[in-house]
Amino acid sequence: MAVKALQAVSQGRNGVGAFILQCKRIDLHYCDWAGSSKGMNGFIKSLFPKFAAAHPQIEFTVSPRPAKHPVAIGHYINGRSKPICVRNMEPYEILKKLELLRDASGEKLKKVTKPVRSVNESVRGIWSPYHGNGMPL
Amino acid sequence: MRHLPRLRGAVSASLCCSSPSHIRTTAAVAAVATTSSSTTAQSLQRRTLSTSVTDVGAVEVQTPPQGLKPPSQKWQVAVRPDQITDPAYVPAQDGLELEEDGGLDGWWENPANYGVGKEWVGFGPAEKVTDPAILEVATYRALVEALLLSQNWSDPVAREAVLSSGWGPMVLTTTAAKTKFHNRPKSTLLCVDREEMVAALQKHALPATERETQLESEEQVETAFAAEQEVEVNGEAETAVTTEQQAGVTEEAEAALAAEKTAEVKEEDDLTEGVIPAEQAQALVKELGHEWKQANLRNPVLKFFAAKRIQKLTGHKIPDGKLVAITTAGSLVKELVKPPKAKKLAEEIENKEIFQSLPNVKVFPRRVTPIDKEKMVGRWKVIREELERRGLPVIGTANIDNAIEKKWVTGAK
Numbered sequence: 348m349a350v351k352a353l354q355a356v357s358q359g360r361n362g363v364g365a366f367i368l369q370c371k372r373i374d375l376h377y378c379d380w381a382g383s384s385k386g387m388n389g390f391i392k393s394l395f396p397k398f399a400a401a402h403p404q405i406e407f408t409v410s411p412r413p414a415k416h417p418v419a420i421g422h423y424i425n426g427r428s429k430p431i432c433v434r435n436m437e438p439y440e441i442l443k444k445l446e447l448l449r450d451a452s453g454e455k456l457k458k459v460t461k462p463v464r465s466v467n468e469s470v471r472g473i474w475s476p477y478h479g480n481g482m483p484l
Numbered sequence: 485m486r487h488l489p490r491l492r493g494a495v496s497a498s499l500c501c502s503s504p505s506h507i508r509t510t511a512a513v514a515a516v517a518t519t520s521s522s523t524t525a526q527s528l529q530r531r532t533l534s535t536s537v538t539d540v541g542a543v544e545v546q547t548p549p550q551g552l553k554p555p556s557q558k559w560q561v562a563v564r565p566d567q568i569t570d571p572a573y574v575p576a577q578d579g580l581e582l583e584e585d586g587g588l589d590g591w592w593e594n595p596a597n598y599g600v601g602k603e604w605v606g607f608g609p610a611e612k613v614t615d616p617a618i619l620e621v622a623t624y625r626a627l628v629e630a631l632l633l634s635q636n637w638s639d640p641v642a643r644e645a646v647l648s649s650g651w652g653p654m655v656l657t658t659t660a661a662k663t664k665f666h667n668r669p670k671s672t673l674l675c676v677d678r679e680e681m682v683a684a685l686q687k688h689a690l691p692a693t694e695r696e697t698q699l700e701s702e703e704q705v706e707t708a709f710a711a712e713q714e715v716e717v718n719g720e721a722e723t724a725v726t727t728e729q730q731a732g733v734t735e736e737a738e739a740a741l742a743a744e745k746t747a748e749v750k751e752e753d754d755l756t757e758g759v760i761p762a763e764q765a766q767a768l769v770k771e772l773g774h775e776w777k778q779a780n781l782r783n784p785v786l787k788f789f790a791a792k793r794i795q796k797l798t799g800h801k802i803p804d805g806k807l808v809a810i811t812t813a814g815s816l817v818k819e820l821v822k823p824p825k826a827k828k829l830a831e832e833i834e835n836k837e838i839f840q841s842l843p844n845v846k847v848f849p850r851r852v853t854p855i856d857k858e859k860m861v862g863r864w865k866v867i868r869e870e871l872e873r874r875g876l877p878v879i880g881t882a883n884i885d886n887a888i889e890k891k892w893v894t895g896a897k
Contacts, residue, residue, distance in 0.1 A: 377829060379827075379828050379829055388829050391829060391833070392829070392832070392833070392838065396838050396839060396842065399839070399842050399844060399845045400841075400842055402844075403843075403844050404844075405844065406844050406846075407842075407844055407845045407846070408845075408846045408847075408848065408852070409830075409833075409839075409845065409846070409847045409848065410847070410848035410850075410851060410852045411828075411829070411830065411848070411849075411850060411851055412851055413851060
């Protein structure tokens with residue numbers, strides 16, 4: 348009897364081999380006139396060039412949005428997007444928000460009760476009441 | 485109950501202000517200032533450099549604004565009712581029916597009463613010079629003047645020669661200073677020989693005849709002003725009959741005085757503060773070269789004088805904080821010659837080429853509209869064709885209203 352290999356579709360395990368960042372694009376919007384954009388305008392000139400150079404895998408777009416508060420919008424590979432309003436924030440605060448967008452998965456926020464999740468099956472197998480010796484009562 | 489203390493006497497004379505005595509008061513104050521500060525004038529002028537032409541011993545005397553016409557103080561005594569011979573005369577029954585003569589009605593609104601005194605005259609030109617060549621030449625001129633004056637300040641001839649020389653002569657004739665700049669580029673600025681400098685400058689300063697006429701006109705103006713003051717003093721003491729004539733004379737004298745002063749100021753401006761043409765400035769920049777920009781500029785008095793002179797010539801005021809950081813002539817030029825500040829962030833990014841080396845960053849100069857987004861993915865052409873085929877508006881809503889259901893839901897009328 349010939350041994351046949353089990354046919355299985357490979358599962359994506361991000362980070363086991365290569366790591367693909369979930370955030371694919373970040374849009375930055377600012378206003379030239381409004382005071383709430385002061386920090387954002389300063390950020391684009393001072394801290395943003397270094398951040399953008401450190402993340403070549405993310406596409407960045409910078410565009411004005413007159414008479415609106417400044418916004419940073421992250422777009423993810425699952426199709427979702429995550430906008431954060433950064434009005435009246437200092438450049439370093441905005442940098443923190445951009446790091447948050449970069450690290451986010453794009454999923455909806457959920458309450459995490461179990462800190463560890465795994466796609467690997469347990470080495471002990473799934474418990475069954477019909478197997479084993481059982482426990483006499 | 486609280487009792488407020490009463491005023492014990494009349495208000496002091498210094499608090500009261502009356503127009504005719506204003507000029508005399510200021511003159512008296514100036515006279516006191518002259519006597520008290522004349523002893524220290526010499527030492528003060530050695531320490532603080534001024535950019536205006538003044539005599540060594542003289543102290544600035546406060547003068548009234550030129551052409552100012554104070555409201556006339558004339559008054560008339562009305563003829564007694566029983567002595568009126570005019571048959572058409574009807575006595576007034578009410579205060580409102582009385583005719584008003586004189587007073588301050590419309591005096592403040594009439595600009596002719598202020599003369600040149602009302603016009604604001606700034607220290608430097610109102611509009612800043614932006615041409616880089618002119619700024620560079622102005623910096624060089626200011627530095628040379630500062631250099632010469634700091635060493636020859638006590639000499640009135642040298643001082644006047646420097647300050648009254650124009651653009652071209654000042655820059656071109658100080659070849660000795662230029663030689664010093666060029667020979668020792670990294671050393672502290674050195675002074676040239678005084679006699680050499682005066683001789684060079686006097687060649688290009690005002691011709692002697694013109695200077696004499698200018699001095700004569702100044703004397704005439706001063707004499708006229710003194711006469712005017714006397715007229716005013718007499719005018720107060722005399723009766724109403726003579727005041728009218730004298731007021732007329734005074735007004736004429738004031739008008740003439742104002743005209744003379746204006747002409748004088750204009751001449752002075754043309755002489756010293758006229759801006760050099762850009763082409764001439766560019767030629768001078770080429771001639772001067774760049775070596776002089778390496779000269780050290782650490783002497784604070786020299787630097788301050790140069791900054792003050794630059795402000796007078798170009799209208800650029802250098803803040804103290806930046807003035808401290810300026811250590812060479814080149815950095816002074818760099819501080820002045822700057823591209824105009826960008827009004828928009830996108831322009832600034834483009835000018836500074838911040839994201840030039842980053843392929844993952846795209847900067848848009850204007851708002852990215854939904855149509856722009858469709859165009860980016862190449863879908864807009866298809867959308868437009870389909871909209872046109874269906875007879876729908878491509879941009880906007882045309883005359884199509886909102887859905888009627890919306891009104892039903894919101895209850896809006």
